[in-house]
Amino acid sequence: MAGDTYSFGEYELDMARYQLRRAGEPVHVEPRALDLLHYLIEHRDRVVSKNELLDRIWGDRFVSEAALTTGLRTARLAIGDTMRQQRLIRTVHRRGYQFAAPVTVARSGQATGSRRGPGDRTGATAAGLSGADQQIVRFCRADDGTRIAYATVGSGPPLLKAANWMTHLDLEWTTPVWSHWLNGLARNRQLVRYDERGCGLSDWEVPSFSFDDWVDDLETVVEALGLDRFPLLGVSQGGAVAVAYAVRRPERVSRLILAGAYARGRQVRARNQAERDEAALDLDLARVGWAHQDPSFLGVFAAQFLPEGTPEELEEFTGFQRRTTSPANAVRFLEEFAKIDVSAIAHRVQCPTLILHSRDDVRVPLSQASELATLIPDSQLVLLDSRNHLLTAAEPAWAEFLSQIDTFLVA
Structure with missing residues (x-):
């Protein structure tokens, strides 16, 4: 959910603050990559297809698969993962991607200020701009x-x-x-x-x-x-x-x-x-x-x-x-x-x-x-x-x- 905090390893994805943290310190990451990470974590119980990610993260805006590849690479780098290791974000050949690490979810109450979920492309956030x-x-x-x-x-x-x-x-x-x-x-x-x-x-x-x-x-x-x-x-x-x-x-x-x-x-x-x-x-x-x-x-x-x-x-x-x-x-x-x-x-x-x-x-x-x-x-x-x-x-x-x-x- 939009205000939840997802913990995996030494990382926390705090969607109430729209912020990724490592050992309590903010990690600066491009918003689309953050949205990709959030979506994959939310749907970690299954493999998410390329088309679904393009549709939910970019919405009606036409982009090539290269934009998705770049966004995933940025997300992986932000959480210490790589294409070669794939400890956290796993590529499933011809099917899509899945978040593979154990996740602990902390629910939060109603928060104030601007909120964004996957596919929301407008407005500024505490962590940065939408691009x-x-x-x-x-x-x-x-x-x-x-x-x-x-x-x-x-x-x-x-x-x-x-x-x-x-x-x-x-x-x-x-x-x-x-x-x-x-x-x-x-x-x-x-x-x-x-x-x-x-x-x-x-x-x-x-x-x-x-x-x-x-x-x-x-x-x-x-x-x-x-x-x-x-x-x-x-x-x-x-x-x-x-x-x-x-x-x-x-x-x-x-x-x-x-x-x-x-x-x-x-x-x-x-x-x-x-x-x-x-x-x-x-x-x-x-x-x-x-x-x-x-x-x-x-x-x-x-x-x-x-x-x-x-x-x-x-x-x-x-x-x-x-x-x-x-x-x-x-x-x-x-x-x-x-x-x-x-x-x-x-x-x-x-x-x-x-x-x-x-x-x-x-x-x-x-x-x-x-x-x-x-x-x-x-x-x-x-x-x-x-x-x-x-x-x-x-x-x-x-x-x-x-x-x-x-x-x-x-x-």
Whole structure:
């Protein structure tokens, strides 16, 4: 029932709060995956077919079986299960799926506030938002005519996320690469984000493709939304874009959050010939790997972002790469990333700044976070216990990441 709490192993699924917990601590999970988990647990006495899950969880909205596969993968990851182990969610060949673990049910009384059951797609919940069908996607045009897609989701004070590569405003909701980011960041606020020129729903064929264009595109989105003053989040190379914009428009950026960010790209920060050669080789490999969509290269590339990712997460990441941009644009992005340099202007950031970085980040070394913290006057550096460049929903660092942001924005 809607208000029941289901306990299995060290997990609790509390439907009164619409929350999954592990050992008493909240586990952030995409709402559709939570609905899938709830439905399978409710009907654990039988095998549930794919068609039934698609009908009850997505309702009248047409989606492919790929959406169901992604949702089940996300649910499994959230409860420590995998396709290979299937200790909790079992695949029954040609029939469907069944929740296989013992479950204890605690009944609850009538609760207050918003409630959702399987198939209910509207409204916000305490645990997050219902996903892509809740966001509003619009388009604006940069000065050179490039069409930029931007989206808003959630309600409350705004948080603007500067674009970074490998995003897609629509597909992000159904991939474990980004779905938990969107739901976590949109809790109790309006999350604004956009796709960079060259990827996602924005134009892929563009007249110009430079760092200054990226900063201009951020400003274009701000103007289209009519935002006055707001906190700004920059992830990975989006951090440098956010720094540049905060310097350009100090009257608009109230607070700055940098996650996995850097001031100088790999070519710029190379200290000797060996590091310059290594940076050049990295680009050469990228040109060949992306041009031919070489699976071995894309797998290695994915592992740089998610070294602690499961095989399923790495497979999803690789597939997501292919759908977000063209091979030619992927190379253009990587070439521009290597040349980024905001080290000469970072000291001009005037707002309080929170720098979050995985302690053992494989893609962007910790030295880059330390450099940003040294350059930006009113900044604080928080190190997270992870090796991942993009944090996953299941790792403890993710909850810490969200907690740090929440505390910083209300301080």
